[in-house]
Amino acid sequence: MSEPTRRDFLKTTSVATLGAGVLSSLSSGAYAAGEDTVRIGLVGCGGRGTGACAQALKSPGRVRLIAMGDVFRDQLDGSLRNVEKAVENDDSAEISVAEETKFTGFDAYKQVIDSGVDVVILATPPGFRPMMLEYAVEKGVHVFMEKPVATDAPGVRQVLAAAKKAKEKGLKIGVGLQRHHQAPYQEFVGRIHDGEFGDVRALRVYWNGGGVWDPRRTRDQVKSEMEYQLRNWYYYTWLCGDHICEQHIHNLDVGNWVMSKDGWQFPVKANGMGGREVRKDPKYGEIFDHHAVEYTYADGTVMMSQCRHIRNCWNSVTEHVHTTKGIVDFGGRRGGYGATLFSGEDIPYKGKSPDPYQVEHDDLFTAIREGKDYSEAEYGAMSTMTAILGRMCTYSGKEITMKDALERGIGIMPTDFSWDAKLPNAPDANGVYAVAVPGVTEVLEKA
Template identity: 50%
Template structure:
């Protein structure tokens, strides 16, 4: 193999967006000298989105070599999950081993269970941490990963309330000071079609933009029910989408994508918001089963007077 065909782990992390290999994984890295050519990854949260991100990370080397001739390697070496002992996590790990090989999914003795398990996974000799837990848990997990000097890919939303957002911003500032790469799962910021379209709009293709409408209208939300052995905390964590402290509600958990695009087009964030919402039909209106709204409407105002109307259902 020619020397120029080999990319070191340093140059891979320093110059490559994994989004180039897996479009929905917007990981852009700028790193320091590292010890080998394998990026060792810890997964914090291995549910649907977490397993999707890990699949993309493990697929990235093949995709990068095929599309750009870049040779690199990624390896899952630790997992932390509130329900790591459950069958779903074990099924996902078995699927990864079958698809990518046991040499690239080497988590023996490093599967950690519980709400504080993220610390053990982060401290397991990893280079990069993937945080794909409910928003209510992300601030402390992100903060810990940065304090431990790890590069991070974190799914959106990064928090479920203002206190959490401020905690993430403070940790992000520290990451910048340390030169640690951080990627966030607002994938539309990395999609060429969106990038091109937003640039054209900002360049005046349709003139001044003084009104935007953004929507997130979808079907029902999953609910896993309550099992007899569960504590109240276990029940709420297992059904995190339905509890505002954990999810931030639908407007935060999902509508963040389209709200972000609206702000991106304007190149600024709103200075005022006036909204309403309610829960009329979800879970029969039983707030002990679901706290989140089933409809929302918010009128945002930007500093220049532009309005952005947001609708969610």
């Protein structure tokens, strides 16, 4: 079977159009000569891309990695070595990345997507996600993309539009918000939705920790401002979204999920405060080191959110749901998950905890093989937007509605992606970046 035909098969076959025999032969690997092989490509060969690639290769059935792309060749080579190591004992994982299908530079994503893959894994810094998703959908390729899926409102709108088009084309999209595939979350969000703990009254969500890696390159180790920001992408808002977007999205997304008993719900407004209290050195770019945001949902329920990147403080990466009967804790409950009711009843999570990073790939690849509807892009986009709304509030000091944020949020992406591009957020002559100032910084286009 030629490559495009194979991809078309994966793209258009639905359970309804397949006979049971064909389905069972697919899942049992009875297709001769590797015809049931799903071909994948990786864009963004860093830590998570490498992990996601290995997990995709280990998903049920035969999977072959055929192309890789990164702006930097050193990243690609390191990732390939690590993927090879990660799947060396897995018979159904194949790696066949020739020199001709190793792509570098800003167009590497197009070359990977055009190389005959059925599925592309998008794991670059999130600023690039919307344009890469849009291209994959245009080319009829299924997608696994890491969270967050954008860093500004125009990017979120672009993802929502691509998600709509993907559905029309029967393409499947997975998003790396793995708590949706994590057994204790599935069980306790389900039990909240079933009403076992009464009505939801309020939520608290946290990603408070010491921060991530220190800048990976100094100025004298790079050739341009673009390379400097890309190597140290976490500290630049157009690339990372600030840490409220890059990490805290996981916790905000759980809040949204809990509130979505009868269809997806996202906050309708927010206000917050934040700043750069400790991590002030210009080598830390332009992002804040703390944000605290109060989100309000349509029914008046409030979600209090905190995220911090400051060492030697109280740490917590957890979500807590206050209900009329007690509190449900996702983490932070003697280290675990469960409910503590006002009646005195204690309900710990007792089930198994398979690795959610593996399960999310098993679920996506099974949907692709079986032609089942599968789209995590819409809630992934709106949970990303929830985080961006919070950042817009902490940067501006204003209360902002989700509607205004989504429709009028100022775009922060550069338009020129080249090594000598003039970046809109370039530093001053002393290498100091402009940092948002609450009460001064504008985040909305004029109405």
